[in-house]
Structure formats: C-alpha cells, structure tokens
Amino acid sequence: MPRRILHIDVNNAFLSWSAVYMLKHGSQIDIRTIPSIIGGDESKRSGIVLAKSPVAKKFGIVTGEPIYFAKKKCNNLQIFKGNFNIYREYSKAFYNILIQYSDKVERFSIDECFVDMTDVMKDKDIVKIAYEIKDRIYKELGFTVNVGVASNKLLAKMASDFEKPNKVHTLFDSEIQSKMWPLNIADLYGIGKMTIPKLLKMNIKTIGDLAQSDKKYILRKFGKYGNMIWDHANGIDNSPVEERNQPPKSIGNQETLPKDLYTKEEIEKVLAQIAEEVTFRLRKYNLLGTVISVNLRTNKFEDYSHQKKLLNPTSNTKEVIIAAKEVLKEMELKGPIRQVGLKLDKLTSSEEYQISLFDEDSNNTSHNKLDKLDKTLDELKAKYGYTKITRGSSLK
DNA sequence: TCTGGGGTCCTAGGACCC
C-alpha cells in the first residue's frame, strides 16, 4: 500500500502573515495586493528580502536578494519589517488545524508541515481532504497555502511547489515522468547553486535527465549526495513523517555588525553578548552544550571557524563566554570582521547530566556507592575506551 | 552595488588506538 503524504506550504509566509496581522489591527491596505516585501534593516547591513508579494515578484524581485537591488527593480516598493513573534503564533495556529486530521504531523519549518494520512485514509479521497485543509486554513486564519499530495515527502514537497498560490497539486508515482521530469534540474529539492553547474557540465539539464542517468556514474561523481539526488529525481524517498518534536542538535547565533570590527577586544564584546542569548536558549530547552565554535566572516565574505570540546557540557553564560574567548584567541583575523557567530553543538539534556553526576537517591548504602562507582567507571570506559583504563592500572 | 539568521548533514584529513 502506498503512503498518503501531504505537504502544506504557506504562500509568501512572512508577508502573508504580516498582511493578515495588519488587516486585523486596522490597516486599510492588504500588503499582499501592492508591491511590497518583508525585509531586514539596510542600515544594520542585514538588508535582504525575506518575503515578497506577488506584485513585487512581477517586478523580478527574488527572496534573499539585497533590498538595495529590489528597490532598483521597483521604485515604489513598500518595505516592512518582520515580526517573528507573530509568525510563530500563525505557525502554531496552522499546525493546530493539521493535527485535527492526523497524529503524524511534522513541522518542517516555520511555514511548512508534512502530514502522513496513510493510517486515517480508509476509503476517503485524499485530494478532497487536501482541498478541505487548504480552504479551512484560509477561512479560519486568513492566509493561503499550497498543498502537495503524493506517496512520500519528497514528491509531496515538489508538488506543493508547482503553481502558486492557493492550489492543490498531486504528484502520484504515475505522474512523476509527466509532471516532474520535464522540470529544470535546479527545481529538484536538494540541488543548490554549487551542484547546478556541475550537472549542466555533465549535460544533465532536467530532473528527467538526472533520473535516467547511470546511477553508478552519479554516485562516483557525488558520493552519498549523488545517491540522494538520483533517488529524488526518480521520486524515491522513504523518510518517515516525524511527528515528535525533536530537541535541536545545535544552538547558535550569528550577528552581522553595523560596522566591521578590527580587533579581538571588539569581537570579544560581541561574543559575550551573543553568549547570553545562546545560553539562555540552551537553558530554555534544558540542554547543555559540549562543543563550542566561533565563526567569523570577513568583509570579503570569507567564513572560517574554530571549535573546541569542553571538559564539561554547560549552559552557563560565564563558562561559555570564557570558552568563546579561548577559541577566539586561537584564531587569526583574516580581515575586517563583518559577522560574528557562536554555536554550541553535541547538546545533551541537562536533567540526564545532573542525574549522572549526583545520585538523586540520598540513601547512601554501600550498594549505592558501588552502583555509583560502576556508573563512573562505565562512563570512563565509554569515554576513553576499556583497554586504556586497564592498561593504565596494569602499567603500575 | 550588496549580499540575514537559524539550522542539518556530510566529508576529508589528522591523531590516536589495537
């Protein structure tokens, strides 16, 4: 039995959500109907297009481009700042509608979800349900979505990306050749600007070209990544819809500075400030970080980083600041610094870590002590390897 | 002329171990 997967994608999410919010709070204009964008702050050098209205799109404005360029393309462009607290609210509201249809809903990003309908379909018509979901979201929340219907996540995602906005598209297995293969290779999920020229050089221009190429050849050329893109081109994807909310695997902040920095003293100050935010988020999730890395970007857009494993995982601000400074000390400044980043990796749950250190049971019997000793030794073994520990003692 | 911020996963080389 094939699976039944939906991918729901909010159309121009940030701009739509801002539009709905503004209308609700007395705005006379719907910014979706005028040339408008949601953008960063040019004076803070974070001026890129985060979302665009359909009208702005007609002027050739694309997401991610500098606002400076967007303005040149359309001189009466209206620019609005994003409001992420509002976006998170709409994202949650949209998710809350989806979980009424299935337990298996994966929040893929702030504005995209996958829904696995396989177990709840029975004899119902999946396309009809897709339309119902789309229309309900519009009616109840005021913004439009695209819904992709397919037998796996990859195909559902490709389908939702067809014609926009406010559309339902199917991409069933029998439709792969007619609907997906004629598309440009750049339209395939997972293929970015570095891979496109390589594929073009190999005379692979469409998704169908890739699908029909020799898999061994693609594998030799691209390794594991080649395996993935070849499978994608052929509509193969077995990844499950992950309904659980997984804890993050890394937490970090980057900051583009209003002005380039030239000394480590200045960079240290920025790092300290970022450390406050990062450790706050770690504590919010009850997580501790084990590996700390500092990332620098020069004014020529050269990125480089250094990292260091901490002796003990931490979410303590002061410890993170000290560690960040130590890492920075080992780095050279390759030029004027435009952006500073700090990230913690290899996150562990702080509860588990506490329990491993302090026996929560105050009953201090010898049995407990032995348990603890075992635990400690086990941890040492796990960390350093059994042989090293025995060897160390036998060396005596 | 200007280019964000938050992530995930993968690779390749070096150190070290048996």
Add this chain to the structure above:
DNA sequence: TCTGGGGTCCTAGGACCC
C-alpha cells in the same frame, strides 16, 4: 627501502534548506 588494516574521535569547511 618499504612500511597493514581496522576503528574512533576531533576539527574545519562545504553544501543545502527555509
């Protein structure tokens, strides 16, 4: 002069996504 093979862990960097 020729010099294994397997493995893990660590680090730096790259590609991709929204």
